[in-house]
Amino acid sequence: MSVTETYQVTGMTCGHCVSAVVAELGKVPGVREVHVALKPGEASAVSIASDAPLDPSTVREAVDEAGYDIAP
Amino acid sequence: MSVTETYQVTGMTCGHCVSAVVAELGKVPGVREVHVALKPGEASAVSIASDAPLDPSTVREAVDEAGYDIAP
Numbered sequence: 001m002s003v004t005e006t007y008q009v010t011g012m013t014c015g016h017c018v019s020a021v022v023a024e025l026g027k028v029p030g031v032r033e034v035h036v037a038l039k040p041g042e043a044s045a046v047s048i049a050s051d052a053p054l055d056p057s058t059v060r061e062a063v064d065e066a067g068y069d070i071a072p
Numbered sequence: 073m074s075v076t077e078t079y080q081v082t083g084m085t086c087g088h089c090v091s092a093v094v095a096e097l098g099k100v101p102g103v104r105e106v107h108v109a110l111k112p113g114e115a116s117a118v119s120i121a122s123d124a125p126l127d128p129s130t131v132r133e134a135v136d137e138a139g140y141d142i143a144p
Contacts (some may be wrong), residue, residue, distance in 0.1 A: 013112060016088030040085060 008043035008071035024066040080115035080143035096138040
């Protein structure tokens with residue numbers, strides 16, 4: 001089984017930000033793949049493919065750990 | 073002896089960019105201190121304190137290695 005969910009993440013401005021978010025989300029158990037559509041100055045779409053649906057609070061914590069926020 | 077020179081560097085958008093530039097310039101022999109005044113969307117002032125005047129091409133190479141450019 002594979003699930004893909006997309007979150008809007010604010011505050012990302014460059015490739016380093018993308019790397020930081022991908023690195024943190026990649027540590028979450030069950031995550032297979034992370035893709036970021038960077039939009040500096042706007043919310044960036046972060047898609048996460050996982051074996052099973054993720055707990056949104058786990059995703060939020062990983063994004064927060066990287067230094068960014070999920071758009072409300 | 074200590075010299076401080078300031079360069080205008082383009083393309084830096086966030087703290088990760090600052091870290092990358094500081095890390096590369098910190099490797100240049102003679103560099104004592106690097107300070108970056110980040111201005112996303114504009115050129116950022118990068119001040120470099122060193123034991124003796126640096127070869128501008130060495131500075132340019134370090135900034136380039138970090139992925140940025142010195143403004144003409």
